[in-house]
Amino acid sequence: xxxxxxxxxxxxxxxxxxxxxxxxxxxxxxxxxxxxxxxxxxxxxxxxxxxxxxxxxxxxxxxxxxxxxxxxxxxxxxxxxxxxxxxxxxxxxxxxxxxxxxxxxxxxxxxxxxxxxxxxxxxxxxxxxxxxxxxxxxxxxxxxxxxxxxxxxxxxxxxxxxxxxxxxxxxxxxxxxxxxxxxxxxxxxxxxxxxxxxxxxxxxxxxxxxxxxxxxxxxxxxxxxxxxxxxxxxxxxxxxxxxxxxxxxxxxxxxxxx
Numbered sequence: 508x509x510x511x512x513x514x515x516x517x518x519x520x521x522x523x524x525x526x527x528x529x530x531x532x533x534x535x536x537x538x539x540x541x542x543x544x545x546x547x548x549x550x551x552x553x554x555x556x557x558x559x560x561x562x563x564x565x566x567x568x569x570x571x572x573x574x575x576x577x578x579x580x581x582x583x584x585x586x587x588x589x590x591x592x593x594x595x596x597x598x599x600x601x602x603x604x605x606x607x608x609x610x611x612x613x614x615x616x617x618x619x620x621x622x623x624x625x626x627x628x629x630x631x632x633x634x635x636x637x638x639x640x641x642x643x644x645x646x647x648x649x650x651x652x653x654x655x656x657x658x659x660x661x662x663x664x665x666x667x668x669x670x671x672x673x674x675x676x677x678x679x680x681x682x683x684x685x686x687x688x689x690x691x692x693x694x695x696x697x698x699x700x701x702x703x704x705x706x707x708x709x710x711x712x713x714x715x716x717x718x719x720x721x722x723x724x725x726x727x728x729x730x731x732x733x734x735x736x737x738x739x740x741x742x743x744x745x746x747x748x749x750x751x752x753x754x755x756x757x758x759x760x761x762x763x764x765x
Contacts, residue, residue, distance in 0.1 A: 528725025535724045542598035544732035550591040552739050556583045559746055566754040575628040579749065582624025583742060589617045612657055619653040622687045628749045629695050639694040646691050653683040688714065706748035713741035
């Protein structure tokens with residue numbers, strides 16, 4: 508990809524913050540600085556995600572809102588908790604190879620659950636057309652297929668990797684993430700009530716821009732930590748849209764818009 512090659516800091520004074528890029532069959536080893544940043548950039552969001560999820564639960568007026576708040580909250584909190592635990596073990600307990608490997612797989616699996624959970628409030632609480640309503644369960648089938656793929660095939664082709672290596676993610680797995688991220692969005696865009704669409708698009712752009720850094724270990728210092736920040740910004744933007752347009756009482760929505 509052109510952008511990561513253009514942004515190559517190996518010949519600058521910032522090179523000391525990162526190791527050299529490695530071939531696809533080798534694992535990238537973050538520096539101590541990068542390990543610390545990888546942990547901190549997702550650990551910071553654990554408490555806010557718990558508080559935000561609890562807020563949606565207390566704002567719920569019916570069973571569907573409560574269920575959707577639980578599903579979304581578990582996906583949101585799980586993403587940051589699992590990522591933080593994996594990166595911490597990868598940093599401080601890397602000698603526990605099997606533990607690290609299992610956490611790496613779990614970290615990959617939780618991404619599928621997070622994507623499906625992020626769409627749950629929109630698909631459960633907004634009016635859907637007859638064909639679009641199938642997306643409520645189809646998104647979970649996609650998440651299940653992705654999870655099964657990770658369990659049986661992820662990192663079976665060679666040496667263990669860290670999550671920060673783009674090459675560790677086979678093309679089929681990348682395709683699953685992209686399809687899960689964009690396919691349900693087509694349904695949401697077709698909803699009669701389009702409030703919150705721009706926030707959803709903005710959050711999606713954060714995720715897409717972050718991918719440039721996700722595959723830039725060894726070229727850009729703290730590349731994976733920067734990717735974490737883009738994930739946090741995207742998740743935060745989507746949370747705001749869910750809170751404001753799906754859970755906030757209409758009277759308060761009017762005050763916020765003013």
